[in-house]
Amino acid sequence: MKLTFLGTGAASAYPLPFCQCAYCRTAREQKGKNLRRRSSVLINSDLLIDLGPDVFPSACEYGIDLTKVRFLLQTHAHSDHFDPGHLITRIPEYAGQGISRWNLAASRETLRKMGRRLCGEEPGVDLFDPKWKEKLNLAVFPVSAGESIQLGTYHVTALDACHDESEQALIYAVRQGGRELLYATDLCRLEAASWEILKGFSFDYVILDQTYGPGTTGGGHLNADQVVEIIAEMRSQGILKPNGESYATHLSHEGNPPHNELARFAASRGYQIAYDGLVLETEE
Numbered sequence: 507m508k509l510t511f512l513g514t515g516a517a518s519a520y521p522l523p524f525c526q527c528a529y530c531r532t533a534r535e536q537k538g539k540n541l542r543r544r545s546s547v548l549i550n551s552d553l554l555i556d557l558g559p560d561v562f563p564s565a566c567e568y569g570i571d572l573t574k575v576r577f578l579l580q581t582h583a584h585s586d587h588f589d590p591g592h593l594i595t596r597i598p599e600y601a602g603q604g605i606s607r608w609n610l611a612a613s614r615e616t617l618r619k620m621g622r623r624l625c626g627e628e629p630g631v632d633l634f635d636p637k638w639k640e641k642l643n644l645a646v647f648p649v650s651a652g653e654s655i656q657l658g659t660y661h662v663t664a665l666d667a668c669h670d671e672s673e674q675a676l677i678y679a680v681r682q683g684g685r686e687l688l689y690a691t692d693l694c695r696l697e698a699a700s701w702e703i704l705k706g707f708s709f710d711y712v713i714l715d716q717t718y719g720p721g722t723t724g725g726g727h728l729n730a731d732q733v734v735e736i737i738a739e740m741r742s743q744g745i746l747k748p749n750g751e752s753y754a755t756h757l758s759h760e761g762n763p764p765h766n767e768l769a770r771f772a773a774s775r776g777y778q779i780a781y782d783g784l785v786l787e788t789e790e
């Protein structure tokens with residue numbers, strides 16, 4: 507299993523375009539791993555998690571051919587995770603003929619919201635309408651928290667992100683060829699029901715939301731201290747393999763210092779900080 511981080515920033519990216527805080531100023535000056543696009547990840551070459559606004563510039567920069575994507579897991583439809591302007595280019599008027607069919611999985615509420623946001627691009631789009639699914643060349647798979655589906659060679663389990671109840675935001679556990687990954691961006695907390703499901707896994711990689719830095723609190727997301735607690739609990743329960751790796755993503759300037767300083771904080775607590783363009787790959 508190969509994992510490529512196309513973005514590791516929170517909704518407002520990092521640095522924020524107009525922010526003058528010390529973290530954003532340093533990121534602007536030092537560039538490199540301090541520049542974070544909106545969060546998205548590609549598994550192998552064919553499974554994309556979140557069609558965010560920065561997916562295409564990242565793909566161009568890292569030499570990734572997005573025409574190979576066959577599967578899209580959408581965590582939710584917030585603007586930093588779903589750009590309707592990208593998806594609408596699948597209709598024949600934009601992309602011409604011969605593009606590969608996509609298989610899209612998300613919660614029903616997220617699919618409805620994606621449809622409403624697509625209407626800003628083309629009036630009347632409805633992801634449950636066969637006519638629009640055909641036009642967008644999509645098969646749509648509604649999933650609920652606790653459910654599993656098979657998408658090609660991927661066995662995908664959805665869990666509650668507790669992030670936005672209005673659209674039932676989800677995180678995903680993905681199993682393929684004996685390898686297991688948890689991608690948990692925009693996670694607010696893991697409920698008891700989610701922990702029960704997670705006990706059935708032994709992850710190679712656990713990727714967790716860390717919108718807020720150490721000692722910083724905010725709504726709807728994890729902070730660094732909660733990430734440390736969750737990873738320790740997963741290791742103690744064997745949910746994360748002894749040699750498994752854990753990374754933080756979806757990082758904002760709120761308490762998260764520039765990369766090197768944050769990476770030192772994480773290393774001293776047994777996890778790592780993802781950055782744009784980072785590739786993780788398991789040996790077969």
Ligand SMILES: [Zn+2]
Nearest residue numbers: 516517586692
């Ligand atoms: Zn987000």
Ligand SMILES: [Zn+2]
Nearest residue numbers: 525527530759
């Ligand atoms: Zn800032």
Ligand SMILES: [Zn+2]
Nearest residue numbers: 582584669692
């Ligand atoms: Zn969100």
